[in-house]
Each structure stands twice: as C-alpha cells, then as structure tokens.
Amino acid sequence: MRVMSRQITQRQLRNDSGEIMRELDRGESFVVTRNGAPVGELLPFHRRRYVPAKAALAAFKGTARVDRRRFRVDVDRFVELDHDPAPRTRA
Numbered sequence: 001m002r003v004m005s006r007q008i009t010q011r012q013l014r015n016d017s018g019e020i021m022r023e024l025d026r027g028e029s030f031v032v033t034r035n036g037a038p039v040g041e042l043l044p045f046h047r048r049r050y051v052p053a054k055a056a057l058a059a060f061k062g063t064a065r066v067d068r069r070r071f072r073v074d075v076d077r078f079v080e081l082d083h084d085p086a087p088r089t090r091a
Helices: 010-015 017-025 053-060 068-082
Strands: 006-009 030-034 037-042
Touching: 006 010, 010 017, 010 030, 017 030
Parallel strands: 006 030
Antiparallel strands: 030 037
C-alpha cells in the first residue's frame, strides 16, 4: 500500500534538508516541486527485515497444510486462464 507523498518545494528541500532527512528516516516520502511542477520524489530507503526461523514457524503453527499437487494445479490453471506465458518483446 502506498501512502501519499507530501509536496515540498525546491527551496524547502534546500532550506530544511536536515528536517526532511529526519522525516525520511521516520518513513515519510516527498514530491519535490519547482515552479509548482513535480520534478522528483524522495522515498525512504526500506531496510530488509529478517524474521528468525523460529518466529516464522510459530506464526504458521496450526495452519492448514498445503497440498503441493493441488497448489500446482491451481497455479497452472491461473496462468493458463489469465496470462500468456510467452515472453513479451518489443515489435
């Protein structure tokens, strides 16, 4: 899910860069404008978060097992109905 970015001017970026960097650290994003027109976007860098194996196993404990054959049939049916498996090329 994407949250709407706050618009800031080029001047605000220059004058308030320290505060803007702190807001990026907190997950905020910005669209930078010049003369009222958007010229760029500042997005926070999302660091990868790893979940310990024990925590992942605990999260799925008690859930239904997946039948691998049935899952494969479902995936193949979806691909056949909704997607052309041929690679896309430029004409």
